[in-house]
Amino acid sequence: MADTKDHAGTPxxxxxxPxxxxxxxxxxxxxxxxxPFVDYRRLAWLWVRAFAQYPLSLVLMSLAVTVxxxxxxGAVVILFGHAGALAGFSVMEGLLVFGLASSAFGIADMFAxxxxxxxxxxxxxxxxAMLIRPVSPLVQVAADEFSPRRLGKVVPALxxxxxxxxxxxxxxxxxxxxxxVLMVLSGTLICAAIWVITGCLQFFVADARxxxxxxxxxxxxxxxxxxxxxxxxxVRSVTYVVPLAFISWQPALLVLDRPxxxxxxxxxxxxxxxxxVLLCLCAALTWRFGLRHYRSTGS
Amino acid sequence: xxxxxxxxxxxxxxxxxxxxxLVAGLITNSVFGAINAMVLLAxxxxxxxxxxxxxxxxxxxxxxxxxxxxxxxxVNTGPSLDLxxxxxxxxxxxxxxxxxxxxxxxxxxxxxxxxxxxxFRGVPTFLVGVVLFDVVAPYEIAGALAFSTSVxxxxxxxxxxxxxxxxxxxxxxDSRGVWAVAGLVGPILAGMILPLPLFPPxxxxxxxxxxxxxxxxxxxxxxxxxxxxxxxxxxxxxxxQALWAAVLLGLGAWITATATRRVVIQGG
Numbered sequence: 001m002a003d004t005k006d007h008a009g010t011p012x013x014x015x016x017x018p019x020x021x022x023x024x025x026x027x028x029x030x031x032x033x034x035x036p037f038v039d040y041r042r043l044a045w046l047w048v049r050a051f052a053q054y055p056l057s058l059v060l061m062s063l064a065v066t067v068x069x070x071x072x073x074g075a076v077v078i079l080f081g082h083a084g085a086l087a088g089f090s091v092m093e094g095l096l097v098f099g100l101a102s103s104a105f106g107i108a109d110m111f112a113x114x115x116x117x118x119x120x121x122x123x124x125x126x127x128x129a130m131l132i133r134p135v136s137p138l139v140q141v142a143a144d145e146f147s148p149r150r151l152g153k154v155v156p157a158l159x160x161x162x163x164x165x166x167x168x169x170x171x172x173x174x175x176x177x178x179x180x181v182l183m184v185l186s187g188t189l190i191c192a193a194i195w196v197i198t199g200c201l202q203f204f205v206a207d208a209r210x211x212x213x214x215x216x217x218x219x220x221x222x223x224x225x226x227x228x229x230x231x232x233x234x235v236r237s238v239t240y241v242v243p244l245a246f247i248s249w250q251p252a253l254l255v256l257d258r259p260x261x262x263x264x265x266x267x268x269x270x271x272x273x274x275x276x277v278l279l280c281l282c283a284a285l286t287w288r289f290g291l292r293h294y295r296s297t298g299s
Numbered sequence: 300x301x302x303x304x305x306x307x308x309x310x311x312x313x314x315x316x317x318x319x320x321l322v323a324g325l326i327t328n329s330v331f332g333a334i335n336a337m338v339l340l341a342x343x344x345x346x347x348x349x350x351x352x353x354x355x356x357x358x359x360x361x362x363x364x365x366x367x368x369x370x371x372x373x374v375n376t377g378p379s380l381d382l383x384x385x386x387x388x389x390x391x392x393x394x395x396x397x398x399x400x401x402x403x404x405x406x407x408x409x410x411x412x413x414x415x416x417x418x419f420r421g422v423p424t425f426l427v428g429v430v431l432f433d434v435v436a437p438y439e440i441a442g443a444l445a446f447s448t449s450v451x452x453x454x455x456x457x458x459x460x461x462x463x464x465x466x467x468x469x470x471x472x473d474s475r476g477v478w479a480v481a482g483l484v485g486p487i488l489a490g491m492i493l494p495l496p497l498f499p500p501x502x503x504x505x506x507x508x509x510x511x512x513x514x515x516x517x518x519x520x521x522x523x524x525x526x527x528x529x530x531x532x533x534x535x536x537x538x539x540q541a542l543w544a545a546v547l548l549g550l551g552a553w554i555t556a557t558a559t560r561r562v563v564i565q566g567g
Protein backbone atom coordinates (compact mmCIF):
# COMPACT_ATOMS: atom_id res chain seq x y z
CA MET A 1 0.00 0.00 0.00
CA ALA A 2 1.19 3.46 -0.84
CA ASP A 3 0.89 4.76 2.69
CA THR A 4 3.04 1.96 4.07
CA LYS A 5 5.81 3.21 1.84
CA ASP A 6 5.33 6.69 3.25
CA HIS A 7 5.82 5.33 6.73
CA ALA A 8 9.02 3.64 5.73
CA GLY A 9 10.35 6.97 4.50
CA THR A 10 9.29 8.95 7.55
CA PRO A 11 12.31 9.84 9.64
CA UNK A 12 12.32 8.42 13.12
CA UNK A 13 9.88 5.59 12.42
CA UNK A 14 12.24 2.83 13.40
CA UNK A 15 14.92 3.61 10.81
CA UNK A 16 17.94 1.43 11.58
CA UNK A 17 21.09 2.97 12.94
CA PRO A 18 23.88 3.04 10.38
CA UNK A 19 26.00 -0.08 10.53
CA UNK A 20 23.67 -1.93 12.86
CA UNK A 21 23.36 -4.82 10.37
CA UNK A 22 20.80 -7.58 10.51
CA UNK A 23 19.14 -7.13 13.90
CA UNK A 24 18.39 -3.53 13.00
CA UNK A 25 16.77 -4.58 9.78
CA UNK A 26 14.58 -7.09 11.59
CA UNK A 27 13.49 -4.43 14.01
CA UNK A 28 12.87 -2.05 11.11
CA UNK A 29 10.62 -4.56 9.37
CA UNK A 30 8.85 -5.33 12.62
CA UNK A 31 8.09 -1.67 13.38
CA UNK A 32 6.83 -1.11 9.83
CA UNK A 33 4.53 -4.10 10.08
CA UNK A 34 3.33 -3.18 13.55
CA UNK A 35 2.90 0.47 12.68
CA PRO A 36 -0.83 0.25 11.75
CA PHE A 37 -1.56 -1.47 15.06
CA VAL A 38 0.31 1.14 17.07
CA ASP A 39 -1.53 3.90 15.20
CA TYR A 40 -4.81 2.14 15.81
CA ARG A 41 -4.13 1.87 19.52
CA ARG A 42 -3.31 5.56 19.79
CA LEU A 43 -6.42 6.68 17.90
CA ALA A 44 -8.63 4.26 19.83
CA TRP A 45 -7.30 5.56 23.15
CA LEU A 46 -8.09 9.10 22.00
CA TRP A 47 -11.70 8.14 21.42
CA VAL A 48 -11.94 6.29 24.72
CA ARG A 49 -10.90 9.48 26.48
CA ALA A 50 -13.41 11.46 24.43
CA PHE A 51 -16.28 9.14 25.37
CA ALA A 52 -15.22 9.25 29.01
CA GLN A 53 -16.19 12.93 28.99
CA TYR A 54 -19.85 11.86 29.09
CA PRO A 55 -19.58 9.09 31.70
CA LEU A 56 -23.31 8.65 32.30
CA SER A 57 -23.99 8.12 28.60
CA LEU A 58 -21.08 5.70 28.36
CA VAL A 59 -22.29 3.61 31.29
CA LEU A 60 -25.86 3.61 30.00
CA MET A 61 -24.75 2.61 26.51
CA SER A 62 -22.56 -0.24 27.80
CA LEU A 63 -25.35 -1.49 30.04
CA ALA A 64 -27.85 -1.31 27.20
CA VAL A 65 -25.59 -3.39 24.97
CA THR A 66 -25.11 -5.95 27.74
CA VAL A 67 -28.84 -6.12 28.42
CA UNK A 68 -29.56 -6.61 24.74
CA UNK A 69 -27.08 -9.49 24.48
CA UNK A 70 -28.59 -11.11 27.58
CA UNK A 71 -32.11 -10.77 26.20
CA UNK A 72 -30.99 -12.31 22.93
CA UNK A 73 -29.66 -15.19 24.99
CA GLY A 74 -33.07 -15.26 26.67
CA ALA A 75 -34.70 -15.42 23.25
CA VAL A 76 -32.49 -18.37 22.27
CA VAL A 77 -33.36 -20.18 25.50
CA ILE A 78 -37.09 -19.47 25.09
CA LEU A 79 -37.14 -20.62 21.47
CA PHE A 80 -35.18 -23.81 22.19
CA GLY A 81 -37.41 -24.33 25.24
CA HIS A 82 -40.51 -24.28 23.06
CA ALA A 83 -39.05 -26.38 20.27
CA GLY A 84 -36.96 -28.83 22.33
CA ALA A 85 -34.22 -28.95 19.69
CA LEU A 86 -33.51 -27.03 16.49
CA ALA A 87 -31.65 -28.78 13.65
CA GLY A 88 -30.72 -31.47 16.17
CA PHE A 89 -29.05 -28.94 18.49
CA SER A 90 -29.96 -28.82 22.17
CA VAL A 91 -30.18 -25.55 24.17
CA MET A 92 -26.52 -25.64 25.23
CA GLU A 93 -25.36 -26.51 21.74
CA GLY A 94 -27.54 -23.67 20.46
CA LEU A 95 -25.88 -21.32 22.96
CA LEU A 96 -22.49 -22.50 21.70
CA VAL A 97 -23.47 -21.38 18.20
CA PHE A 98 -24.84 -18.12 19.62
CA GLY A 99 -21.70 -17.52 21.68
CA LEU A 100 -19.40 -18.11 18.71
CA ALA A 101 -21.41 -15.79 16.45
CA SER A 102 -21.87 -12.96 18.91
CA SER A 103 -18.26 -13.06 20.16
CA ALA A 104 -16.92 -12.88 16.63
CA PHE A 105 -19.31 -10.12 15.60
CA GLY A 106 -18.84 -8.24 18.85
CA ILE A 107 -15.04 -8.18 18.58
CA ALA A 108 -15.14 -7.34 14.87
CA ASP A 109 -17.66 -4.57 15.54
CA MET A 110 -15.44 -3.14 18.25
CA PHE A 111 -12.37 -2.96 16.03
CA ALA A 112 -13.78 -2.46 12.53
CA UNK A 113 -17.46 -1.59 12.91
CA UNK A 114 -16.81 2.11 12.38
CA UNK A 115 -15.99 1.43 8.73
CA UNK A 116 -19.73 1.45 8.11
CA UNK A 117 -19.68 5.23 8.64
CA UNK A 118 -17.43 5.69 5.59
CA UNK A 119 -20.32 7.34 3.73
CA UNK A 120 -20.53 10.06 6.40
CA UNK A 121 -16.80 10.72 6.07
CA UNK A 122 -17.15 11.02 2.31
CA UNK A 123 -20.18 13.31 2.54
CA UNK A 124 -18.75 15.63 5.16
CA UNK A 125 -15.28 15.66 3.61
CA UNK A 126 -13.48 14.29 6.68
CA UNK A 127 -12.07 11.48 4.55
CA UNK A 128 -10.00 14.08 2.67
CA ALA A 129 -8.44 15.13 5.95
CA MET A 130 -7.64 11.51 6.74
CA LEU A 131 -5.94 11.02 3.38
CA ILE A 132 -3.34 13.70 4.04
CA ARG A 133 -2.34 12.34 7.45
CA PRO A 134 0.60 9.95 7.64
CA VAL A 135 -1.56 7.09 8.96
CA SER A 136 -3.33 4.47 6.88
CA PRO A 137 -6.82 5.81 6.10
CA LEU A 138 -8.32 2.37 6.81
CA VAL A 139 -6.85 2.49 10.32
CA GLN A 140 -8.27 5.98 10.81
CA VAL A 141 -11.73 5.06 9.56
CA ALA A 142 -11.79 1.86 11.62
CA ALA A 143 -10.61 3.57 14.80
CA ASP A 144 -13.02 6.47 14.39
CA GLU A 145 -15.35 6.75 17.40
CA PHE A 146 -13.83 3.60 18.91
CA SER A 147 -16.09 3.03 21.87
CA PRO A 148 -15.41 0.94 24.97
CA ARG A 149 -19.17 0.41 25.27
CA ARG A 150 -18.83 -2.43 22.78
CA LEU A 151 -17.08 -4.40 25.50
CA GLY A 152 -20.59 -4.54 26.94
CA LYS A 153 -21.30 -7.00 24.17
CA VAL A 154 -17.98 -8.81 23.87
CA VAL A 155 -17.63 -9.74 27.55
CA PRO A 156 -21.04 -11.41 28.02
CA ALA A 157 -20.76 -13.08 24.60
CA LEU A 158 -17.42 -14.65 25.54
CA UNK A 159 -18.84 -15.64 28.93
CA UNK A 160 -21.74 -17.43 27.26
CA UNK A 161 -19.35 -19.14 24.88
CA UNK A 162 -17.31 -20.29 27.86
CA UNK A 163 -20.35 -21.63 29.71
CA UNK A 164 -21.64 -23.39 26.59
CA UNK A 165 -18.24 -24.94 25.89
CA UNK A 166 -18.01 -26.33 29.41
CA UNK A 167 -21.58 -27.68 29.35
CA UNK A 168 -21.69 -29.38 25.95
CA UNK A 169 -20.85 -33.03 25.64
CA UNK A 170 -17.32 -32.90 24.23
CA UNK A 171 -14.24 -34.93 25.01
CA UNK A 172 -11.53 -32.35 25.46
CA UNK A 173 -8.09 -33.33 24.23
CA UNK A 174 -4.95 -31.23 24.16
CA UNK A 175 -5.49 -30.46 20.48
CA UNK A 176 -9.08 -29.40 21.05
CA UNK A 177 -8.37 -26.88 23.80
CA UNK A 178 -6.83 -24.33 21.45
CA UNK A 179 -9.67 -24.76 19.01
CA UNK A 180 -12.17 -22.25 20.47
CA VAL A 181 -9.55 -19.48 20.44
CA LEU A 182 -8.72 -20.17 16.82
CA MET A 183 -12.41 -20.33 15.92
CA VAL A 184 -13.24 -17.00 17.54
CA LEU A 185 -10.18 -15.46 15.90
CA SER A 186 -11.04 -16.63 12.41
CA GLY A 187 -14.71 -15.76 12.94
CA THR A 188 -13.68 -12.26 13.99
CA LEU A 189 -11.49 -11.86 10.91
CA ILE A 190 -14.32 -13.01 8.64
CA CYS A 191 -16.74 -10.53 10.23
CA ALA A 192 -14.24 -7.69 10.08
CA ALA A 193 -13.52 -8.43 6.42
CA ILE A 194 -17.22 -8.41 5.62
CA TRP A 195 -17.53 -5.10 7.44
CA VAL A 196 -14.74 -3.57 5.37
CA ILE A 197 -15.99 -4.98 2.07
CA THR A 198 -19.57 -3.80 2.60
CA GLY A 199 -18.25 -0.47 3.89
CA CYS A 200 -16.33 -0.01 0.64
CA LEU A 201 -19.65 -0.07 -1.23
CA GLN A 202 -20.11 3.46 0.08
CA PHE A 203 -17.22 4.63 -2.11
CA PHE A 204 -19.58 4.04 -5.01
CA VAL A 205 -23.09 4.35 -3.53
CA ALA A 206 -23.12 6.87 -0.71
CA ASP A 207 -26.41 5.66 0.81
CA ALA A 208 -25.47 1.99 0.82
CA ARG A 209 -24.95 1.89 4.56
CA UNK A 210 -28.27 0.48 5.56
CA UNK A 211 -28.27 -2.09 2.77
CA UNK A 212 -24.80 -3.14 3.94
CA UNK A 213 -26.29 -3.62 7.40
CA UNK A 214 -28.40 -6.45 6.05
CA UNK A 215 -25.13 -8.33 5.49
CA UNK A 216 -23.33 -7.28 8.67
CA UNK A 217 -26.03 -7.19 11.35
CA UNK A 218 -28.19 -9.50 9.24
CA UNK A 219 -25.28 -11.92 9.06
CA UNK A 220 -25.03 -11.79 12.82
CA UNK A 221 -28.74 -12.48 13.28
CA UNK A 222 -28.48 -15.35 10.81
CA UNK A 223 -25.46 -17.05 12.34
CA UNK A 224 -26.75 -16.88 15.92
CA UNK A 225 -28.85 -19.97 15.24
CA UNK A 226 -27.80 -23.35 13.79
CA UNK A 227 -28.14 -22.34 10.16
CA UNK A 228 -29.46 -25.73 9.05
CA UNK A 229 -32.91 -24.46 10.09
CA UNK A 230 -32.93 -22.03 7.16
CA UNK A 231 -32.88 -24.79 4.57
CA UNK A 232 -30.47 -25.95 1.91
CA UNK A 233 -30.42 -22.88 -0.37
CA UNK A 234 -29.63 -20.42 2.40
CA VAL A 235 -26.93 -22.66 3.85
CA ARG A 236 -25.32 -23.15 0.42
CA SER A 237 -25.24 -19.42 -0.26
CA VAL A 238 -23.80 -18.54 3.15
CA THR A 239 -21.15 -21.23 2.65
CA TYR A 240 -20.04 -20.62 -0.91
CA VAL A 241 -21.08 -17.02 -1.69
CA VAL A 242 -20.83 -15.04 1.58
CA PRO A 243 -18.92 -17.37 3.91
CA LEU A 244 -20.96 -16.67 7.05
CA ALA A 245 -21.23 -20.40 7.76
CA PHE A 246 -17.58 -20.40 8.89
CA ILE A 247 -18.28 -18.00 11.75
CA SER A 248 -20.37 -20.26 13.97
CA TRP A 249 -21.94 -23.17 12.14
CA GLN A 250 -18.96 -25.10 10.79
CA PRO A 251 -16.86 -24.47 13.94
CA ALA A 252 -19.74 -25.75 16.08
CA LEU A 253 -19.98 -28.91 13.97
CA LEU A 254 -16.22 -29.36 14.40
CA VAL A 255 -16.23 -28.97 18.18
CA LEU A 256 -19.28 -31.15 18.66
CA ASP A 257 -17.89 -33.65 16.13
CA ARG A 258 -21.25 -33.99 14.45
CA PRO A 259 -22.12 -34.98 10.87
CA UNK A 260 -23.51 -32.14 8.76
CA UNK A 261 -27.31 -32.48 8.86
CA UNK A 262 -27.54 -31.22 5.27
CA UNK A 263 -24.83 -33.56 4.00
CA UNK A 264 -22.33 -30.86 3.02
CA UNK A 265 -18.66 -31.96 2.72
CA UNK A 266 -17.07 -32.74 6.12
CA UNK A 267 -13.80 -31.05 5.14
CA UNK A 268 -15.51 -27.64 5.16
CA UNK A 269 -15.33 -27.43 8.93
CA UNK A 270 -11.51 -27.30 8.90
CA UNK A 271 -11.43 -24.41 6.44
CA UNK A 272 -12.40 -21.54 8.78
CA UNK A 273 -8.91 -19.99 9.16
CA UNK A 274 -8.20 -20.35 5.42
CA UNK A 275 -11.48 -18.64 4.56
CA UNK A 276 -10.66 -15.90 7.07
CA VAL A 277 -7.26 -15.17 5.54
CA LEU A 278 -8.62 -15.21 1.98
CA LEU A 279 -11.48 -12.92 2.89
CA CYS A 280 -9.12 -10.47 4.61
CA LEU A 281 -7.01 -10.36 1.44
CA CYS A 282 -10.19 -9.75 -0.50
CA ALA A 283 -11.12 -6.93 1.90
CA ALA A 284 -7.68 -5.31 1.54
CA LEU A 285 -7.96 -5.40 -2.24
CA THR A 286 -11.51 -4.01 -2.17
CA TRP A 287 -10.39 -1.18 0.07
CA ARG A 288 -7.52 -0.32 -2.26
CA PHE A 289 -9.79 -0.49 -5.27
CA GLY A 290 -12.38 1.71 -3.58
CA LEU A 291 -9.84 4.26 -2.41
CA ARG A 292 -8.37 4.51 -5.90
CA HIS A 293 -11.80 5.33 -7.28
CA TYR A 294 -12.65 7.76 -4.52
CA ARG A 295 -13.53 11.24 -5.65
CA SER A 296 -13.82 13.95 -3.07
CA THR A 297 -17.17 15.73 -2.82
CA GLY A 298 -15.12 18.88 -3.15
CA SER A 299 -16.77 20.66 -0.25
CA UNK B 300 -53.11 24.18 12.46
CA UNK B 301 -52.07 25.42 9.01
CA UNK B 302 -48.53 25.78 10.24
CA UNK B 303 -48.55 22.21 11.48
CA UNK B 304 -49.84 20.96 8.16
CA UNK B 305 -47.13 22.86 6.31
CA UNK B 306 -44.46 21.40 8.59
CA UNK B 307 -45.96 17.93 8.06
CA UNK B 308 -45.80 18.37 4.28
CA UNK B 309 -42.18 19.56 4.49
CA UNK B 310 -41.26 16.55 6.61
CA UNK B 311 -42.84 14.24 4.07
CA UNK B 312 -41.06 15.91 1.18
CA UNK B 313 -37.73 16.06 2.95
CA UNK B 314 -37.66 12.32 3.58
CA UNK B 315 -39.03 11.33 0.18
CA UNK B 316 -35.93 12.84 -1.44
CA UNK B 317 -33.71 10.15 0.06
CA UNK B 318 -34.89 7.43 -2.32
CA UNK B 319 -31.77 5.29 -2.14
CA UNK B 320 -32.05 5.27 1.66
CA LEU B 321 -35.67 4.13 1.39
CA VAL B 322 -34.70 1.27 -0.90
CA ALA B 323 -31.76 0.33 1.34
CA GLY B 324 -34.08 0.34 4.36
CA LEU B 325 -36.58 -1.79 2.52
CA ILE B 326 -33.90 -4.39 1.74
CA THR B 327 -32.63 -4.44 5.33
CA ASN B 328 -36.10 -4.75 6.85
CA SER B 329 -37.01 -7.55 4.43
CA VAL B 330 -33.81 -9.47 5.14
CA PHE B 331 -34.28 -9.21 8.90
CA GLY B 332 -37.96 -10.12 8.52
CA ALA B 333 -37.04 -13.20 6.51
CA ILE B 334 -34.38 -14.31 9.03
CA ASN B 335 -36.70 -13.87 12.02
CA ALA B 336 -39.54 -15.56 10.18
CA MET B 337 -37.40 -18.59 9.30
CA VAL B 338 -36.24 -19.00 12.90
CA LEU B 339 -39.83 -18.85 14.14
CA LEU B 340 -41.01 -21.24 11.42
CA ALA B 341 -38.39 -23.75 12.61
CA UNK B 342 -39.71 -23.44 16.16
CA UNK B 343 -43.36 -23.74 15.12
CA UNK B 344 -42.62 -26.76 12.95
CA UNK B 345 -41.50 -28.49 16.16
CA UNK B 346 -44.51 -27.18 18.12
CA UNK B 347 -47.45 -26.00 15.99
CA UNK B 348 -49.25 -24.01 18.74
CA UNK B 349 -47.63 -21.81 21.40
CA UNK B 350 -50.00 -19.87 23.70
CA UNK B 351 -52.58 -19.36 20.95
CA UNK B 352 -50.08 -18.39 18.24
CA UNK B 353 -49.45 -20.55 15.18
CA UNK B 354 -46.72 -20.25 12.54
CA UNK B 355 -48.72 -17.88 10.33
CA UNK B 356 -49.54 -15.56 13.27
CA UNK B 357 -45.89 -15.39 14.29
CA UNK B 358 -44.66 -14.67 10.76
CA UNK B 359 -47.33 -11.99 10.35
CA UNK B 360 -46.19 -10.32 13.54
CA UNK B 361 -42.57 -10.39 12.36
CA UNK B 362 -43.49 -8.49 9.21
CA UNK B 363 -45.81 -6.08 11.04
CA UNK B 364 -42.81 -5.29 13.24
CA UNK B 365 -40.49 -4.78 10.25
CA UNK B 366 -43.10 -2.65 8.50
CA UNK B 367 -43.53 -0.38 11.51
CA UNK B 368 -39.78 0.22 11.96
CA UNK B 369 -40.04 2.97 9.35
CA UNK B 370 -42.92 4.50 11.32
CA UNK B 371 -41.86 4.25 14.96
CA UNK B 372 -38.04 4.09 14.50
CA UNK B 373 -38.09 1.68 17.42
CA VAL B 374 -34.76 -0.02 16.62
CA ASN B 375 -32.62 3.12 16.22
CA THR B 376 -29.86 3.09 18.82
CA GLY B 377 -28.91 6.68 18.01
CA PRO B 378 -31.01 9.85 18.16
CA SER B 379 -33.75 9.62 15.52
CA LEU B 380 -35.27 13.05 16.18
CA ASP B 381 -33.40 16.19 15.13
CA LEU B 382 -34.47 17.67 18.44
CA UNK B 383 -31.98 15.51 20.39
CA UNK B 384 -28.99 16.96 18.55
CA UNK B 385 -30.48 20.47 18.67
CA UNK B 386 -30.75 20.28 22.44
CA UNK B 387 -27.14 19.14 22.72
CA UNK B 388 -25.85 21.96 20.51
CA UNK B 389 -28.17 24.59 21.96
CA UNK B 390 -29.92 25.24 18.63
CA UNK B 391 -33.16 24.37 20.38
CA UNK B 392 -33.15 27.97 21.62
CA UNK B 393 -34.20 28.99 18.08
CA UNK B 394 -36.99 26.41 18.07
CA UNK B 395 -38.32 27.76 21.34
CA UNK B 396 -38.58 31.27 19.87
CA UNK B 397 -41.19 30.10 17.36
CA UNK B 398 -44.81 30.97 18.12
CA UNK B 399 -45.67 27.25 17.82
CA UNK B 400 -45.31 24.69 20.59
CA UNK B 401 -42.07 22.72 20.38
CA UNK B 402 -43.85 19.38 20.64
CA UNK B 403 -46.45 20.26 18.00
CA UNK B 404 -43.74 21.32 15.58
CA UNK B 405 -41.68 18.17 16.10
CA UNK B 406 -44.77 15.96 15.95
CA UNK B 407 -45.90 17.37 12.60
CA UNK B 408 -42.43 16.97 11.17
CA UNK B 409 -42.09 13.41 12.46
CA UNK B 410 -45.53 12.37 11.21
CA UNK B 411 -44.46 13.58 7.77
CA UNK B 412 -41.40 11.37 8.00
CA UNK B 413 -43.48 8.46 9.28
CA UNK B 414 -46.01 8.77 6.44
CA UNK B 415 -43.25 8.68 3.87
CA UNK B 416 -41.53 5.75 5.59
CA UNK B 417 -44.77 3.80 5.91
CA UNK B 418 -45.80 4.20 2.28
CA PHE B 419 -42.46 3.70 0.57
CA ARG B 420 -40.60 1.45 2.96
CA GLY B 421 -43.08 -0.17 5.36
CA VAL B 422 -45.77 -1.31 2.96
CA PRO B 423 -43.31 -2.79 0.42
CA THR B 424 -41.56 -4.66 3.28
CA PHE B 425 -44.91 -6.13 4.32
CA LEU B 426 -45.63 -7.13 0.72
CA VAL B 427 -42.30 -8.97 0.59
CA GLY B 428 -43.55 -10.92 3.62
CA VAL B 429 -46.88 -11.64 1.91
CA VAL B 430 -45.08 -12.95 -1.18
CA LEU B 431 -42.39 -15.01 0.58
CA PHE B 432 -44.24 -16.23 3.67
CA ASP B 433 -47.70 -17.10 4.85
CA VAL B 434 -48.39 -13.58 6.15
CA VAL B 435 -51.98 -12.57 6.96
CA ALA B 436 -52.95 -9.37 5.16
CA PRO B 437 -56.02 -7.29 6.06
CA TYR B 438 -58.59 -8.22 3.41
CA GLU B 439 -61.83 -6.92 4.98
CA ILE B 440 -62.60 -3.23 5.13
CA ALA B 441 -63.35 -3.21 8.87
CA GLY B 442 -60.08 -5.04 9.62
CA ALA B 443 -58.08 -2.75 7.36
CA LEU B 444 -59.64 0.31 9.00
CA ALA B 445 -58.86 -0.95 12.50
CA PHE B 446 -55.29 -1.79 11.49
CA SER B 447 -54.67 1.61 9.87
CA THR B 448 -55.97 3.35 12.97
CA SER B 449 -53.63 1.20 15.00
CA VAL B 450 -50.68 2.18 12.78
CA UNK B 451 -51.46 5.88 13.24
CA UNK B 452 -51.65 5.40 17.00
CA UNK B 453 -48.37 3.47 16.90
CA UNK B 454 -46.79 6.43 15.09
CA UNK B 455 -48.06 8.77 17.83
CA UNK B 456 -46.76 6.54 20.64
CA UNK B 457 -43.45 6.13 18.79
CA UNK B 458 -43.05 9.87 18.45
CA UNK B 459 -44.11 10.62 22.03
CA UNK B 460 -41.53 8.19 23.42
CA UNK B 461 -38.72 9.51 21.24
CA UNK B 462 -39.67 13.06 22.14
CA UNK B 463 -39.31 12.14 25.81
CA UNK B 464 -35.91 10.50 25.13
CA UNK B 465 -34.80 13.73 23.44
CA UNK B 466 -35.97 15.85 26.38
CA UNK B 467 -33.59 13.93 28.66
CA UNK B 468 -30.92 15.96 26.90
CA UNK B 469 -32.04 19.08 28.76
CA UNK B 470 -30.78 17.54 31.98
CA UNK B 471 -28.14 15.04 30.80
CA UNK B 472 -26.66 17.27 28.04
CA ASP B 473 -26.00 14.16 25.97
CA SER B 474 -29.04 11.92 25.47
CA ARG B 475 -27.22 9.29 23.39
CA GLY B 476 -27.12 6.87 26.32
CA VAL B 477 -30.88 7.04 26.70
CA TRP B 478 -31.32 6.44 22.97
CA ALA B 479 -29.02 3.43 23.07
CA VAL B 480 -30.95 1.89 25.97
CA ALA B 481 -34.26 2.63 24.27
CA GLY B 482 -33.17 1.30 20.89
CA LEU B 483 -31.89 -1.96 22.35
CA VAL B 484 -34.48 -2.63 25.06
CA GLY B 485 -37.53 -1.14 23.29
CA PRO B 486 -37.74 -3.80 20.55
CA ILE B 487 -37.73 -6.58 23.17
CA LEU B 488 -40.51 -4.97 25.21
CA ALA B 489 -42.46 -4.34 22.01
CA GLY B 490 -42.55 -7.98 20.94
CA MET B 491 -40.29 -7.35 18.00
CA ILE B 492 -37.43 -9.73 18.84
CA LEU B 493 -39.90 -12.41 19.94
CA PRO B 494 -43.69 -12.19 19.79
CA LEU B 495 -44.90 -11.67 23.37
CA PRO B 496 -47.03 -14.89 23.40
CA LEU B 497 -43.73 -16.82 23.35
CA PHE B 498 -42.73 -15.30 26.68
CA PRO B 499 -44.02 -16.86 29.92
CA PRO B 500 -47.70 -15.76 30.05
CA UNK B 501 -47.36 -13.53 33.14
CA UNK B 502 -44.46 -11.56 31.61
CA UNK B 503 -46.16 -11.40 28.21
CA UNK B 504 -49.36 -9.97 29.70
CA UNK B 505 -47.44 -7.40 31.70
CA UNK B 506 -45.40 -6.27 28.68
CA UNK B 507 -48.59 -5.89 26.62
CA UNK B 508 -49.68 -3.11 28.98
CA UNK B 509 -46.47 -1.06 28.58
CA UNK B 510 -46.28 1.65 25.90
CA UNK B 511 -43.70 -0.21 23.77
CA UNK B 512 -46.14 -3.04 23.03
CA UNK B 513 -48.41 -0.45 21.39
CA UNK B 514 -45.80 -0.15 18.64
CA UNK B 515 -45.63 -3.81 17.50
CA UNK B 516 -47.50 -6.37 19.58
CA UNK B 517 -50.86 -4.59 19.83
CA UNK B 518 -51.01 -3.59 16.12
CA UNK B 519 -50.11 -7.17 15.16
CA UNK B 520 -52.81 -8.64 17.38
CA UNK B 521 -55.32 -6.14 16.02
CA UNK B 522 -54.45 -7.26 12.51
CA UNK B 523 -54.79 -10.91 13.54
CA UNK B 524 -57.98 -10.22 15.55
CA UNK B 525 -56.60 -12.02 18.63
CA UNK B 526 -58.48 -12.33 21.89
CA UNK B 527 -55.23 -12.10 23.82
CA UNK B 528 -55.40 -8.28 23.44
CA UNK B 529 -55.68 -6.44 26.74
CA UNK B 530 -59.44 -6.15 27.35
CA UNK B 531 -60.10 -9.01 24.95
CA UNK B 532 -60.93 -7.24 21.69
CA UNK B 533 -59.80 -4.98 18.88
CA UNK B 534 -61.51 -1.88 20.31
CA UNK B 535 -59.90 -2.20 23.72
CA UNK B 536 -56.55 -2.70 22.01
CA UNK B 537 -57.02 0.56 20.11
CA UNK B 538 -58.15 2.24 23.33
CA UNK B 539 -54.95 1.15 25.09
CA GLN B 540 -52.85 2.60 22.26
CA ALA B 541 -54.83 5.86 22.33
CA LEU B 542 -54.44 6.07 26.09
CA TRP B 543 -50.66 5.70 25.88
CA ALA B 544 -50.45 8.26 23.06
CA ALA B 545 -52.43 10.77 25.14
CA VAL B 546 -50.53 10.12 28.38
CA LEU B 547 -47.09 10.30 26.76
CA LEU B 548 -47.85 13.40 24.68
CA GLY B 549 -49.26 15.06 27.81
CA LEU B 550 -46.13 14.14 29.72
CA GLY B 551 -44.03 15.52 26.87
CA ALA B 552 -45.88 18.85 26.96
CA TRP B 553 -45.51 19.09 30.74
CA ILE B 554 -41.78 18.27 30.72
CA THR B 555 -41.18 20.75 27.89
CA ALA B 556 -42.78 23.46 30.00
CA THR B 557 -40.69 22.51 33.05
CA ALA B 558 -37.49 22.31 31.01
CA THR B 559 -37.93 25.69 29.36
CA ARG B 560 -38.64 27.34 32.71
CA ARG B 561 -35.83 25.74 34.71
CA VAL B 562 -33.02 24.71 32.43
CA VAL B 563 -30.28 26.93 31.08
CA ILE B 564 -29.64 25.98 27.48
CA GLN B 565 -26.06 25.22 26.51
CA GLY B 566 -24.30 28.15 25.01
CA GLY B 567 -26.35 30.76 26.84
